[in-house]
Amino acid sequence: MIPVTSVRSLPEAYALLRDRPQGLRVLAGGTDFMVAVNARLGLDRIGHVLDIWRLQELRGISFTAGVLQIASLTTYSELMRSPEVVRHFPALSAVSREVGAWAIQNRGTLGGNVCNASPAGDSLPILLAADARLLLGGPRGERVVPAHEFFLGYRKTALGADELLLRIDLPVVEGARLVYRKVGTRKAQSISRTIVAVRATAGGGALREVRIGAGCVAPVPVRCRAAERAAEQGGDVRRALESDIKPIDDLRATAVYRSRVTGNVLLRLLEGLRA
Numbered sequence: 001m002i003p004v005t006s007v008r009s010l011p012e013a014y015a016l017l018r019d020r021p022q023g024l025r026v027l028a029g030g031t032d033f034m035v036a037v038n039a040r041l042g043l044d045r046i047g048h049v050l051d052i053w054r055l056q057e058l059r060g061i062s063f064t065a066g067v068l069q070i071a072s073l074t075t076y077s078e079l080m081r082s083p084e085v086v087r088h089f090p091a092l093s094a095v096s097r098e099v100g101a102w103a104i105q106n107r108g109t110l111g112g113n114v115c116n117a118s119p120a121g122d123s124l125p126i127l128l129a130a131d132a133r134l135l136l137g138g139p140r141g142e143r144v145v146p147a148h149e150f151f152l153g154y155r156k157t158a159l160g161a162d163e164l165l166l167r168i169d170l171p172v173v174e175g176a177r178l179v180y181r182k183v184g185t186r187k188a189q190s191i192s193r194t195i196v197a198v199r200a201t202a203g204g205g206a207l208r209e210v211r212i213g214a215g216c217v218a219p220v221p222v223r224c225r226a227a228e229r230a231a232e233q234g235g236d237v238r239r240a241l242e243s244d245i246k247p248i249d250d251l252r253a254t255a256v257y258r259s260r261v262t263g264n265v266l267l268r269l270l271e272g273l274r275a
């Protein structure tokens, strides 16, 4: 039997993280974790489970000094219903409706989506386009990592072995809009084939401060910096995008499909922002 410690406070969690029992794994909503356990994926590497689901300190959404602060255990259902999220980041609220179905939306957390670091994680392009900042904490203290520096490689993140993701901060940029499009095999209950999010400020037919995040087109969720520059300078966005992404063939789509559709979707989102 794998030992499970369910903590009720951050100091309790940090005490266990300080001891670093071998093979320690964090459990939040469990919607990714339990699927892997069920499939016996990496089961032999799990030595101890730290269950954080009841940590009240990691719940809640607030808006302070122009920043939307979302505690890591916030579920998709909470994101969908939160007046602050609907008002300041409607795209995050909308994408939450497209994640799984009710059971997953009630249990899956934004923090879990970030830490699981799947290239297909639906919230991640939005967090990248929003210039999100991630507050990490552990027995050694707290630090802030920008979302674009968090994803290091396929399912590899900047999170230390003794750290938790505490909060996701989204700065509100006055006058900017953030839009996204998820392309799946069907309308509901589908893992994305590609997903693109764009934030920009429009004026006089041009776009400024463009931020583009994309999923399912590289080993990590990516900031598409070349495409951002092209969008701001009136360059060839589709061609620039090709240097930002490295899609692969898999059971959901081919690389060619992903490349073409991501370009189409991005151009359409940019057009909508300019209008």
Ligand SMILES: Cc1cc2nc3c(=O)[nH]c(=O)nc-3n(C[C@H](O)[C@H](O)[C@H](O)COP(=O)(O)OP(=O)(O)OC[C@H]3O[C@@H](n4cnc5c(N)ncnc54)[C@H](O)[C@@H]3O)c2cc1C
Pocket (backbone or CB within 6 Å): 025, 026, 027, 028, 029, 030, 031, 032, 033, 034, 035, 072, 073, 098, 099, 100, 101, 104, 107, 108, 109, 110, 111, 112, 113, 114, 115, 116, 120, 121, 122, 123, 159, 163, 164, 165, 166, 189, 190, 191, 192
């Ligand atoms: C049927 C089904 C449908 C799904 N559909 C979608 C979908 O449409 N789109 C999508 O993006 N995802 C989907 N998912 C995946 C999943 O629901 C999400 O990624 C969810 O956000 C994970 O959150 P969780 O709280 O359940 O994470 P968990 O499973 O508890 O944890 C995931 C990983 O993150 C780590 N972790 C979690 N929270 C923290 C924290 N605060 N600090 C440090 N580490 C942490 C865990 O150790 C684990 O490695 C689906 C899953 C299922 C089973």
